[in-house]
Amino acid sequence: MSEDVRARRGRGRRGEDRRGRELDPAVEVPDLVARIEESLAVAGDRLEPGLRQRAEDEVGRTGARAALGSAHTVVALAGATGSGKSSLFNAVAGFTISTVGVRRPTTSHPVACVWGTGADPLLDWLQVPSRHRTVHDSELAGGPGSAMTGLVLLDMPDHDSRELAHRADVDRLVDVIDLIVWVVDPQKYADEALHADYLRRLRGHDDVLIVVLNQVDRLGTAEREAVMGDLRRLVREDGLPAATVMATSTVTGEGVAELRTLFADAVASRAMALGRARAALREVASTLRGTVADDEPFVDDVGGDDRLTEALAGAASVPAVVSAVETGYRRDASAYVGWPFTRWVSRLRRDPLRRLGLKDHKLTGELGALARSSVPEPSRAQLARVDLAERQLLDTATQGLPPRWAESVRQAPVRTEDLRDALDQSVVGTDLSFPRPRWWVAVGVLHVVLAAAALLGLLGLLALFALEFLQVPYPDVPTLSGAGIPVPVPTALLVAGLLGGALLALVAGSVVPARARARARVAQARLEAGVAMVARERVLVPVADVLADHRRVRDLLTP
Structure with a gap:
């Protein structure tokens, strides 16, 4: 198990209050929602309309996700064309679900693999077509999957697809899924569009982000260490110092078991959705906080001027x-x-x-x-x-x-x-x-x-x-x-x-x-x-x- 994965499993998923005491996300998220809603009501039209709309949308998404419960944890594999995310998706699932081929883009719609039952309302909300849903059971997997029960694994369309609808699906889902696994390959891991358009948008979401360098079987030992070091540097520069960075290969199987372990941990904690909501709400609160000054002048409304x-x-x-x-x-x-x-x-x-x-x-x-x-x-x-x-x-x-x-x-x-x-x-x-x-x-x-x-x-x-x-x-x-x-x-x-x-x-x-x-x-x-x-x-x-x-x-x- 890599150091990044061990560190991730050891990290708490709790915030801290103003006195440094830990807060359970189940407590913090409703409090954040209440404080943001009250701040929007108090600020009124003193907020820039676009910013206000984004904040209201985020609070609305959080409320809608909370209404669907925490029985399921949504994990999505995202990546560029040719990064091998569909192959990695199949490797984690244990059998072929998402199409893998030379034709690009291969994934044209979100594809879901669900461990357990009862996820249809959540998948409807995520707008995953019914024909692209697969229920993972023991007959298909070749063994029991109780540790993964409650996992909803998504294979998303390529973010760099020339099809605007594909990119729109990625943009929409990135804002609502619970755990994001961003799959990159040795050739395009430093692509500026990836870092500028997506990873930097996820600042403050370190706890719900895994960056996977796939296809490491194509690299020699020295090349692998250099690429992994450079990728960690880029992720830190993107403002994601606590994000997990790991290596995988669907050819050798490296990292696949570790991914399953991380997904099982996320399912067991039942706090991943709350963690993502907390991170999103914190970002909204931070953005709104930037619209007010650190202090305000004093006006004596009693003694008068x-x-x-x-x-x-x-x-x-x-x-x-x-x-x-x-x-x-x-x-x-x-x-x-x-x-x-x-x-x-x-x-x-x-x-x-x-x-x-x-x-x-x-x-x-x-x-x-x-x-x-x-x-x-x-x-x-x-x-x-x-x-x-x-x-x-x-x-x-x-x-x-x-x-x-x-x-x-x-x-x-x-x-x-x-x-x-x-x-x-x-x-x-x-x-x-x-x-x-x-x-x-x-x-x-x-x-x-x-x-x-x-x-x-x-x-x-x-x-x-x-x-x-x-x-x-x-x-x-x-x-x-x-x-x-x-x-x-x-x-x-x-x-x-x-x-x-x-x-x-x-x-x-x-x-x-x-x-x-x-x-x-x-x-x-x-x-x-x-x-x-x-x-x-x-x-x-x-x-x-x-x-x-x-x-x-x-x-x-x-x-």
Whole structure:
């Protein structure tokens, strides 16, 4: 038994998980199928259509093969015209099944030899014509074949045939059979078409590939060693370092028994189909993994982007609304803390928030969604700043991403026309109402007391003047002595009421601007929070969702 064959029999047929632990193919294959299917669903149209179709086809083939069960192991002999694969097929079977002759190509259809029964559904799926199927039994083989029961051995058409249908059969079967035995001869073992079109396609399928140098009886000892060494080198360069390379001859019988042993091992393990499926799925996963980057930029969809929020706040006329809040506070404050005899002037000015359509919005649900403000439309300059901030964000979010993913990120934000309406809704929906300050009430009550005192004093003086004018005796007027100067009570009430009210208005009025600015800052924070929510919902979250999909696809496809 050759070293390659012994090494092959000693190799495990298990993969490893991310921690290096062995995985049974029966466990790994369903997991690979699930991860690839989920990655295709998550990636969507961000995958190149041709690649997506190939991946779906491979997963479909794997599912179809799995549905046929693992009771049979399909082994196919493939090779070029004149390589002697049909002779080798007959030698392994133990009797003549496939035609051998000088006419080329000899094998025009796949020919099958089946050890055991129940393989018809599998052969139908492989599209092997019924007339080219042979059941191997003890009468034909000359002895029991229990070790090979479950083997389906195929002799495939020549891969270099000038008949396109023959080559199409080879191309189709190479992708679905469980164990491939590629038969080469000393003259054409280095044929570039063989290595470029077939062997290199099988990278990652080392465990399910045997390369056989047939007709070695035609070589001398030195030639044989040189050719075998060169063939091993070429197979390694094809990316198949673990593939078995062995020599056979149907003339001397060399290697035939070893092939039967390998086939019996494959049948006994019942894992060859799963091994081939695992290798094919790993290749698909690796190819799909190449469509995503090793990392993706971070987009803060919680804290938001300051530049974008600032630009959107400008487009939403937040500064104008904040100014209206401050002005409205001053106006409303004067109605309470202003001098009662002049505060009516402030009521002549229209409420700035009401002018913007933002006063006392109580509508919710559908009616609230229909509400509109009267804030100015964003100017071209403001919209340009929004576009610039968004482009800067997208440039950051697409750094290092593959083109299709980068385009998906750029298409994620909601378009500007919808954004305008969302910004207006955020302003309309912001609560700009504030409870009336208690100090307003206290100052207002004090103003009423002082105004009442002034009014009583005035009425008292008017009454005294009327009595004096009519020459009517009037009682003594009570006086207040201050600094030794008696002052009539009506006069004291009038002076105290007027001066006290004016002074109170002056003091309270000096507090109003600071409080108005504080109220404006609170309103600005609320408005910017609403604008930031629009930025998150319409720009940041859609972009972050695409990046999360990218990360999910990478995680699914990373072994």
